[in-house]
Amino acid sequence: MLVSGVGKVLGVGPKASGISGFAGFLSSLGVPLPTLAAWGVGLLELVGGALLLVGLLVRVTGALVALDMLVATVLVHLPDGYGGIELTLVLTLIAGSLVLSGPGALSLERALFERELFAGAVGQTARPD
Numbered sequence: 001m002l003v004s005g006v007g008k009v010l011g012v013g014p015k016a017s018g019i020s021g022f023a024g025f026l027s028s029l030g031v032p033l034p035t036l037a038a039w040g041v042g043l044l045e046l047v048g049g050a051l052l053l054v055g056l057l058v059r060v061t062g063a064l065v066a067l068d069m070l071v072a073t074v075l076v077h078l079p080d081g082y083g084g085i086e087l088t089l090v091l092t093l094i095a096g097s098l099v100l101s102g103p104g105a106l107s108l109e110r111a112l113f114e115r116e117l118f119a120g121a122v123g124q125t126a127r128p129d
Contacts, residue, residue, distance in 0.1 A: 001065060001091075002053060005046025008038065029075050044068055052098065055107025059118050062098030069095060 004015050011018030017025070023038035031037050045068070048061045069092040077084040102116050103109040109117055 001045045002049030005042055005044070005049050008042035009046045031075070041068060055103045056109050056112075057117060058103040058107065058109060059099050059116075062095045066092050066095035066099065 003013055007013045007015030007017055008019065008022045010016075011021075019035070019038050019042060022042060023035040026034035026037050026041075044064055048065050048068075051057050051061045052065070069088045073085050073088040073092060077088050102119060
């Protein structure tokens, strides 16, 4: 996520497209408000990738990333046939598993707050460590 976000927002790295390039791609797919959508997806992947990496706001970010990857699967990869969906489908499932499991014991979320934030969002209670 982080690498894709850096490529979309900052236009550098192995997946460099920049916002204008990504917005053009979204426009070609028929996505409404492609520049706004490009900024939303780019910032989600950049900031969300960093948050998941350090273990902050894991459940919320995981849900947003799962939605992002599900949309990417349906709009971009599924039309190319089954052979193109493996990565985005796996990323959707991984992000979904983070929503269900929450941050781990070594996450920054637990280190800073000594509990899990938003544990009740999926019907769980905060687990003491």
